Amino acid sequence: MDLEVRHLRVVCAVAEAGSLTRAAARLGMTQPGLSAQLRRIEAMLGGALFDRGKAGAAPTPFGDLVIQRARAILPGIDALLDDAARATRRAATVERIRLGSVGAPLLGRLVLAVRQALPGAEVTARCQYSPAPLLDDVAAGRLEAAILGDHPDQRLPPRADVILTPLVTEPVFALLPATHPLAAREEVTLAQLADEDWAVPRPDPDRTGEYWASAAALTDRRPHTPYEAEGRQLIELVRAGLAVSLCQATFIEVPGTTVRPLAGNPLWYRHVLAWHRDGPLTAHGTAILRDVGTGYLELCAELPAYARWRSRHPHEAQPTDTSPTGP
Helix, strand or coil: CCCCHHHHHHHHHHHHHCCHHHHHHHHCCCHHHHHHHHHHHHHHHCCCCEEEECCEEEECHHHHHHHHHHHHHHHHHHHHHHHHHHHHHHHCCCCEEEEEECCCCCHHHHHHHHHHHCCCCEEEEEECCCHHHHHHHHHHCCCCEEEEEEECCECCCCCCCEEEEEEEEEEEEEEEECCCHHHHCCCECHHHHCCCEEEECCCCCCCHHHHHHHHHHHHCCCCEEEEECCHHHHHHHHHCCCCEEEEECCCCCCCCEEEEEECCCCCEEEEEEEEECCCCCHHHHHHHHHHHHHHHHHHHHCCHHHHHHHHHCCCCCCCCCCCCCCC
16 A cells, blocks of 8 residues: 555544544544554554553654655646646546546446437546545536445535535345355345355445445344455455455445345445536436436346345335426
8 A cells, every 4th residue: 555645644634633432523433443544554654653541642752753744745737736726627528527436337428428318529537446545536627426325324524615415325245156055045144154165345434344344233143254345356355255245235236245135224335426616517406316316227237136125115216306396
């Protein structure tokens, strides 16, 4: 892991708050999540930055050095980002639309919807695992729109210049090796998976691993999680029969894997569309939401496990209604 600007912000936040608990609240994180991230930053830098005690977190001599350097660096970076955002907002026109997306199945639908709304525009896109940097980019004007995701009780923080519109909230499913005995079932329970080896996402600001763990705790058994991975690496661990995991209901099965609903629907994932309030897509928001929602329903029909789940839960996981209201 390389040192990033957000790591410097974390260090400064802990120094200013004087405790991990208060810093976590300011950063919108949990205290265990912040503590784990701080340990990774310290390991990367090569020494302890804070002495933790009952009275709080006090900088070590090494920590003082890092904090002083971070405080000298961050204002210049913030000024650069502000200047760049202003320049890109001035340059942004309907001829160039920049999109972003987390690991979700809706990016293609969004690109098509934007092309339909702005047929003369050049549309570019880039993907990132965590929604937090993408939300920052939309707020700063470095992206015109992005597909993000969050979980119940872990909602994306509101931003003054960003419109956040939920697209759809769907269940989280189990991802199993195709040869797993439970793959023959119509649905599985978290309790049935509790004794398996798990592949889970690395700790990240979107708190996916934490959300999964909170649901697993309801089984009174702590899953064994020897593998931390995401994307293709996580899928390969499951395909090899080494682990089970969880996935979005709209995950497209690849050879060697099986997707099955979780009994009782204990976990949910929300797809969210974000666009800049002053950006060129604001005037087309309703049409874009409608087209992406239609594309979502078309995708659902192509996924056997999810299509069967939807037939049993016809009022759940419906895209945002953009039909006109009123007289």
